[in-house]
Amino acid sequence: MDILIVDDDDISLDLLRYALEAHNFRVWSAANGAEALRVLESQNINLVVTDWEMPIVNGLEFCREVRRRQSDHYIYVILLTSHGARDEIVEGMAAGADDFIVKPFNPPELLARIQAGRRVLALETRDLVIFALARLAESRDTDTGQHLERVRLYARRLAEELAASSAFPEEIDAEFIRLVFQTSPLHDIGKVGIPDSVLLKPGKLTEEEFEVMKRHTIIGAETLDAALCQFPHARFLQVARDIAIGHHEKWNGFGYPYALMGQQIPLAARIVAIADVYDALTTRRVYKDAIPHDEAEAMIIAEAGEHFDPLIVAAFQRCSHEFVRISQRYANSHQPAVCTV
Template sequence: MKLLVVDDDLVSRAKMGKLLSALGHKVVTANDGDEGWDAWQSEQPDVIVMDWVMPGMDGPVLCEKIRKAESVHYTYIIMVTSKSSMEDLSNAMSKGVDDFIVKPFRKAEVIARLGPAMRIINLQTRDIVIFSLAKLAESRDSDTGEHLDRIRHFSKILAENLLNTGKLDKTYQQSFVEDIFLTSPLHDIGKVGIADSILRKPGKFTADEFNEMKKHSQVGYETLNQCAQSYPNANYLQMAADIALNHHEKFDGSGYPNGLSGEDIPLAARVVALADVYDALTQKRVYKEAFTHEAAYAIILEGRGNHFDPMVVDAFIECESKFIR
């Protein structure tokens, strides 16, 4: 993370900066609140570690000023102080302080306080990455915007049913539901690599055009897998890559790109496959009219065990009213 240390005491500022640098973070320093304000605007740090009492603009005032000015990028603010009264701490938190470190600070406490900051920043990064990539896909395909929103809700409905009805083993947790809601909109991100002449074609594809269209699964996987390799602890990125590659695989092995079958297909991709087909069936496209829910329901049931995982189809049957709503 990029951290800004704001402290008017040279020794304290240098000591904190050295500790944070040793922990692997990029550190910027400021001598007082006014310098801290300038540094926040120019550097956009992830975290600020600031002293409370400083000449001119003190810590709480600087914090309040930042909170009024920030927009998308959230800055996690830790106040270093010897104050301990509930009134003082409550007042600082009302100004937007996230956490406190007690003077004189200890290495173990600093490390502990940075833990929550890291989690908040990682969540923010995750959401920004997913939103940006989904918007990239949307920019290429006029049908994508509302489709992405419906897909994520259909996928979440199915995942919640699978988890809550005991269809999944204990290795799956609530995070599976949350991650599939976040990542399912990226299933067709690979379409950014497909020519407009094919992507926007109103009629039926030729065999060559269909083969070209099928490449979007591999393009999407390669894009997202590179991100996943760079951030190995970001499990949601690996799920996104798995979905992009495998959401056109079929349970009987007749899908693409690799002809996977059964449980060799990642579960998240099996879930999104059904959600994607249901939405494609029930929405009007340039090449077809919208199917009724009843017609789409019959097609999905017909695909149980060949196109779709029977377990996921059973979840769909149980959640039919939620899909309609």
């Protein structure tokens, strides 16, 4: 496991390095928070031990910047500090620190807290399982390329934009944004239950075939409901279920499977609906050509208040230029998909 240690004192860095390398950790180092942020940009590191008092960017400022940035993986931060008062601990945790070690540190305590951080980070294995299940469902349709990567990045960007505008202050927080990113790949998991004759048909579906296709929303929700029965307090399962059942509902009530209207449709599903439709419009499929971004944007804007939530369409308009960047970076190819977990 790679660990980044951050301290402006060379002796402290040497002591930390010695304690960690003795237990086979690979150690990176930085002299201040600004330097540490540059290391995180170039290396896949998800555990940091940082001093509080440093020049340029101190430990608190470093924590705030780490939490402000939307990384594809969680970064666990242990704050190494001489500040041990309760109000200072509260200040550090509010800035985004996960744990504290008071100087001078005790090596066994440092290792124990590192192991606690590793247990927390192990929960990200859940993300890998979610994405693997989604890819399994998608593997039956070889024409979708990097659809999952793009949709979840579009959905996260929309959720971030909505958070910045305070459009849904009681619903959207950092956890909600992360859960939408994590679980949106499961939006079409119910397609595992759709016959190949319908799912892989190159032409337009008949009315009867379309009724069969629409059942993928219910199949997906039922699959996730079974998991929710076992883990009823798992919020990520609830968000995934909301997306699976609701991403084909329409704001005006003419969607499926239940013809929900307006805010009856779960917010996560309303967000993923725009991400999913944009991707469908702007990528080539066996039965259609891709259309340019400007045309897709105009079509989505025209559907505000009809197909889509007007507030989410407005957020899409504000950040649609970033959809172009995502689309170009994750364009379909015959190469293996880029892992963004």
